[in-house]
Structures are given as structure tokens and as C-alpha cells.
Amino acid sequence: MSVTVQKLVRTAPGSDRQLLKSVSLDVPTGHFVALVGPSGAGKTTLLRAIAGLDVCDSGTLLLDGQKVETMQDRARKIGFVFQNYALFPHMTVARNISFGLDVQPRGSRLSRQDRAARVQELLDLMQLPDMGAAYPARLSGGQRQRVALARALASGPGVLLLDEPFGALDPIVRRTIRSWLRSLHDRLGLTTILVTHDQEEALEVADRIVVMQQGLIVQDAAPDILDQSPETAFVMEFMGEAITFRGTLNNGQFVPDEGGVLPFPVAAHLESGPIDAMIRPFEIGIVSAGNAEKMLSPVSVVSHGARNGYRHYLARLTDRTISVSAPDWGNDSINFAEAGVLDISRARLFKNGLRVV
Amino acid sequence: MQRAFSSFVRGGNSALPGYKLSLAATLLWTGFFIILPLIALTLRPWQDGIGAVVNELHDTRMFAALWTSFSSAALAALFNIPLGMLLAWALVRGNLPGSGLANALVDLPLALPTAVSGITLATLYGPQGWLGAPLAKLGIVVAYSKPGIVIALMFVGLPFVVRTVEPVLKNLPRDLEEAAALLGARPWQIITRVVIAPLVPALITGFGLAFARGVGEYGSVIFIAGNQPFHSEIAPLLVVVRLQEFDYSGATAIALILLLTSLLALALVGLARRKFSVWGDGA
Amino acid sequence: MKKYLLWAITWGLIGIVLLMPPAVVVVEALKNGLGPALETLKDPDGIAAIWLTLEVSLVSISVNTIFGVLAAWLLTKYRFPGRSALLVLVELPLSISPVVSGLVWLLLFGAQGWWGPSLEAAGIHIAFAVPGIMLATLFVTLPYVVRTLVPLMEQQGCDAEEAAMLAGANFWQILWHVTLPGARVALFSGILLTTARAMGEFGAVSVVSGHIPGLTETMPLHIESLYNGYQTVAAFTMATLLAAMAMSAVLLRSAPEWIARRRGAQA
Incomplete structure (x- = not known):
């Protein structure tokens, strides 16, 4: 599923400061894009705007060329993984993952067995086959990360949005989960957009890197091009x-x-x-x-x-x-x-x- | 202005559902239960003309009642400061035996229905009461006079002082006292400069909360107060008396003054807190 | 030695200031023994007062819980102009004298109130009747659910709700399956405080009630009537009952903590 952002503008609440200054971005189906930049550059703001979590002043979002306006247009097409996972603490891992399937209206809801099967399929995919009955508080950081990912993927979205997904993990877990995420992306044929402040991580995992600075995209290119020919002094310094x-x-x-x-x-x-x-x-x-x-x-x-x-x-x-x-x-x-x-x-x-x- | 309005209509930048519903519900709820009564309270005294308001200002009985309420509330809050500090200290640092029970008892005045506190205190301090009888022998009359009002207000106000001082005392690092001792401070210097000084904002807050509560208190006071006009009649009672005389303007005028006093006390507490907020998380 | 002296002074003060009042309530009630005390509870006016208190509490709990939850949602999930004013507004009843909380309803619905006479003419009685008692109690207990929920929901942030929204949940599903389960301890606590306050409210109710025994007397008002009528045993028996009801509501707030601790000890 392709994602197209056109001239997105978002003003900070209660002031005239622009968090996003007319940002346009086109991510074709199957691409893995990393949004990088220093804190305050507007990466997370852009990601949240694509997910529809924040209301923007102007601009449009297209999914597969179709204009998207309401949450109903987005739900089940976009999977979002929050920085600190935002797992529901009072639900088991299995209930967390099946939440999106459970809240469907009666007509379009899967049967109980089908939902359980889907959850087990996702748990296997996440290499957590026996964790279904555990509560999130019992899990390690890496496990929570994978449960959050499973929850985001439960309803079979075409787009996966990740907000600093590795921020809270220790360096070794980070490296393994990073390459695993890339292989998952390839296997499921997802369109993935990832926010990170770590350019090394972006270079390793993404096909394309979008560098942001002060609410603007300063360069949008493949990792090797970005490394070879940075367009501004800022990009040159940011990349290494x-x-x-x-x-x-x-x-x-x-x-x-x-x-x-x-x-x-x-x-x-x-x-x-x-x-x-x-x-x-x-x-x-x-x-x-x-x-x-x-x-x-x-x-x-x-x-x-x-x-x-x-x-x-x-x-x-x-x-x-x-x-x-x-x-x-x-x-x-x-x-x-x-x-x-x-x-x-x-x-x-x-x-x-x-x-x- | 226009942006503020559009932000109000759509609920800031959040896309979470339910904004309009919860806004409508909250406005309906607060509108009917708070704004509407407040409008009535503010407009009513003027309804019978300016003359009625001016008349009200000549009402010496009203001023006597207000004075009784304000001075008793202030005295009670003042007496509660050392008492509350001692209890807070005992709960936090004193290793008090039975501190669990003591802790629960501190909230008792808030949990006990005011009418129950009222008849209980009146009995306890009455001429034949457990405390009233011995005090009477000493020549001290508490019940049915002004000291009774102060006693009742101390009872209902105590939890406010204890509960505002307690968390600050808890957060006060013990090594502060040790550091002061190592720097050569004497015990009384440690207490006044290192322990009590950081508690000042909390004490002001506790005083303000207890005072605001005391000014309007009714149920726990009227049974012990005696209720003699000009002597032991509290302002809230005078509101009731005026209502029984069908003098709505008079009742509302006193009510407005009571309301404004509590709000002023709470605003001053807020101001004091802000002034001391440079100390970090304190009161 | 100094330590024991401090303990003695502290417990002495706690005894005089905090322990004696509840003791007096029970001792006065049982002055003539348990039999006569229980006998006084059979008085039909007393029974009517108990029922009215329960009814009023139930109405206050339902209305203020439903609206309190919606208001807490509004105040914690959105940043909109006027939010801080609303926060102040919902806490306002806490700083208003009970008597004033009753008076305002007379100004609106009393015989000399703005709408009282016309409603009276239409056969709707609010002041000096049960609806007035309900209004006064609703006003007094309005803040408790919101003010216990707001700090907790504020601290929990919006991530879980946003995750639920992206999973396709609607407002009620988010509230019911995500927000409220996360805030259930605070909600429980707020409801219990509302209960305790609703049962014990005296000043506000006293102003609007009209004091008709058996009809518009709640338990606190009935206690006043009995006490002023020198029926001490009856007054203190009713007071014991009321205090037990209100205080068990307050104490019950720690129940989730005990349960959690016991579970923790077993695990």
C-alpha cells in the first residue's frame, strides 16, 4: 500500500510556530523509509499525522492513491507501534494482539476460533509462541516490542508506522530485532515508515532515508546516495x-x-x-x-x-x-x-x- | 481568537473520538450544576434593588456573624498548625506504635458526617460531657460559646494540615538533618532552620485549606455553638435564619461574602505555592 | 525516654481529639443497652430517612459517575481553550459552604426563586421536597469522581487510547475496554468518596429539605430532629449507623490495595 503526503502543515497548539511546514512525501508500496533528524525536527509529528493521531491545519494524505480523511478510512490499513509500546496493561498478550479484531462490529468480526488462530499465527511469527497468557508487565523490553508489533499487524495493515521502536532496547537486542524487522517487512510485503534519531540504524535498515530539519524535509534519498552526496551541510554532518x-x-x-x-x-x-x-x-x-x-x-x-x-x-x-x-x-x-x-x-x-x- | 474558537470546536489537535460528546456532557453538567447556581447567587442580591443591598451593609448582626466565623476559622487553623505538625511528624518520623491506626484516625473528621460530629462534640464538651465536665470544674466553658466553635472547627480542619505537611516531611531527606548537624548546627537550629523552614509552604497551604473549610462549616458547629446572635452565631447559620425569614437577598449577600472569602483564601494559597515553587516539588 | 514521652503525648492528643468523638457516639447510643438502641431504629420516620438517604446517594453516584467520567475524559485527553477554567469549575463545590450549596437551589426553585413559582403552578415541587434534596446533594458531591480520575488519567497519557483508536475501536469501546480498566482503582475510590459525602451531607440538604419527618428527612436531618427533641439514644443510634455507613465507604477505598498485597504475598 503506497503512502502519499501532500503539503502537510501543522501549527503548534497555542502559538504560530509551525511544526510541519508544507511537507510532501511519497512512499511507494513495499518501500522501507526511515525518517531521521534531530529532536524537534518534526519526524514524530509527521508520523502521527500520517496515522491520523493529530489533526493538521492543511494538507492531504493518500493511501494507494485514495484520499484519507477520517479514522474509519485509516483503521485496519495502518499499523502503529508506539515509542513505549502502549500495551494495554490489564489485558493478556493474546487479548492485546486480538484487540483490533475484537472491537470490530458484529457483522464483520471474525469468529472466536478464527481470532484465536490469527493471534497464535502472529505469536509464532513474533517468536513468542507460548506468551499468549502472560501480562505485558511480565515481558522483557524486546518481547513487549514484538507484542506491540503483533498488535499493530493483527488486522493485516498495508502500512506499518514505527515511532522510535528501538529506543528503549539494549544495544544487542536492538541489533537483532532491527534485522529481524527488516526481514519481516520483506516477508509481509509491507510499506514501512520508521522514525529514529539514530542515523546508523536508518542506514542499516531502510531503503530510503528522509532527513528532516525544523519541520522540513531537507533530503530524501537512498542511503548510499545520501552518504555520497549530501545536499546540505546539515545533512553531511547529521549522517556522520x-x-x-x-x-x-x-x-x-x-x-x-x-x-x-x-x-x-x-x-x-x-x-x-x-x-x-x-x-x-x-x-x-x-x-x-x-x-x-x-x-x-x-x-x-x-x-x-x-x-x-x-x-x-x-x-x-x-x-x-x-x-x-x-x-x-x-x-x-x-x-x-x-x-x-x-x-x-x-x-x-x-x-x-x-x-x- | 478565531483559531482559539476552531481549536475549541474540534478539541485541540487530538484525533481521539468522543470530544464533542464529552464536551457537550461536561458543559451540560457543569452548566446546570455550577454555572447556573453561581449566576443566581451573583445576581440575586441586586434583584430587590440597590436599596436592599445598602440595607444589608447596615446589618450589624451580619457583620457580627461574619466576624465570628472568620475569627474562629482563623484561630482554629492557627491552633491546628502545631497540632498537625506534631501528628505529621509522629506519623512520618516518630516510629509511633500503632501508626497504622493513627493514620486512619487522622482522616476521621473528613469521613464522619458533619451532623454526627456536631452532636458528638456538643455532647463531649457539654456540661456533663467527658471533657466538658472536667473543664467546667476548672472554670472553662467550651460548649454553647465561642471556644466551642473553635474546637469544632479545629476538629474538621485538622486533617487538612496533617495531610499537606505529611508528604513534604516524607520527602525531606533525613540526611539534611545530619548534614546540618555535621556543619555544627545545634538541635534547635536544626529544627527551626532545616526542618520547619521547608515546611512553611505546606503550613501555609494547610492553614488556608483549613480556614476555607472552617469559614463555611455548618453541621459540626451549630450544635456546640450556642447560636446567640452577636455572640456565638456563625455566618452560615445566619444564612439559614435569613432564609427562614424569607429574606432571600440578605441570605444571598452573606452567602456571596462566604464564597468570596473561601475563594480568596484558596487563591492566596495558590499564590503562596507558586512563590515557593522555586524550591522544587514542595507543598 | 524522650521517645516514650513523645509517643505518650501524641497518643494522648490523638485520643482526645480523634478517638473520643467516635467513642462518644457509640457510648451514647448504648447508654441504655443494645435493646433500646435497636428499638429506636424501628421508628417508621427513621426507616424512611434511611431509605431516602440511600435513594439520594444512589442518584448522586450514578449521575456524578457518568458525567464525571466523561468530564475526566474531556479534561485529560484534549488540550483545548478553556480547559483550565473547566478544571477550576468542577472543583468549585469543594470550596463552597454547604449552606450556600443548598441556598442556590432555593434561589432557582424556591417559592421566591426565579422558576419556583411557575414550576409550582405546574405541580412540580422541587424546593422543600425530594428533588431539591437530590439537587443539593448532586452539587456537593459533583467533584469527587472527576478529581480522583483526572490526575491518574493525565499521568497515563493517551498512547493506549490512540493505539486502540488505530485498531478500529470506537469511543465507547476505548472508554470501556482501555481507559476505565486502567483507571478502575481511582474510579472506585471516587465513587466511594461520593457515596460517603452523599450519605453524610447535612448543611446543603438542611436548607432545601423543609424537615418533614418521614418525607423529606435524610439520616443526618433525622439525627438533628431527634437530638433537638432530646431523644438522645435514638439520635446517637442513627448517628452510629450513619457514621458506620459513611466510614466503611471511606475505608473500603483501600480494599484494592489489600487485595493486591494479599495476591502479591501468595505469588
């Missing part, structure tokens, strides 16, 4: 550690303000003037001082050990120390406590926060 070098563009050359950093040629035709170069630590190259041009004052580079397949260095520029990393091939190509100059030619250039190259 980034180092900014101030400098000037001069006759097709980027000239850094700081010493110890090599200038590099810029292919595109751009106006000369001040510009920022942003680069990830592992994209920086270190060139031995001996090979570098003499006019550049070399900087000291200290090894900081190896982790996760990377060798880390601290490079001391005039006013700051930046971290540089390089894939660890086993042989240490740079000598410790030696001088070097930095090659940042793989940097992306941003002018006023917007990417130019």
Missing part, C-alpha cells in the same frame, strides 16, 4: 562525523585558510569567493612532509590506535586538533609523531550551507 575546512575558491582552486592542508583543483566553474569544504575523517589523506611543497607548514600527526578496521590519527592544526582515519591494512604507512600535510581533495564544497560540488 564531518570536518569543515574554511577556505576560498580562487581560479578553480580551493585554497584552505589553515596551514598544513593542501589546496586542490575544483572541476566545476564557480564564482571565486569564500567557501567551506567538508570531509569525513576517513576521506582525508596524509602526505608525508617530505613529498609536500615546502611552502606548506607541515602538521604533526599522532597515531590514536586502530578500531573497527580503521587506524585513527590526531592531526594538530594551528588552532584545533582533528581526527583522521584510514583503513587499517595491517602495515602502518604513517610514522608516529611525524609531520605531514593533509590531502582533502575528496571533500564536498558548501556555500551558505548548500552543496555546490
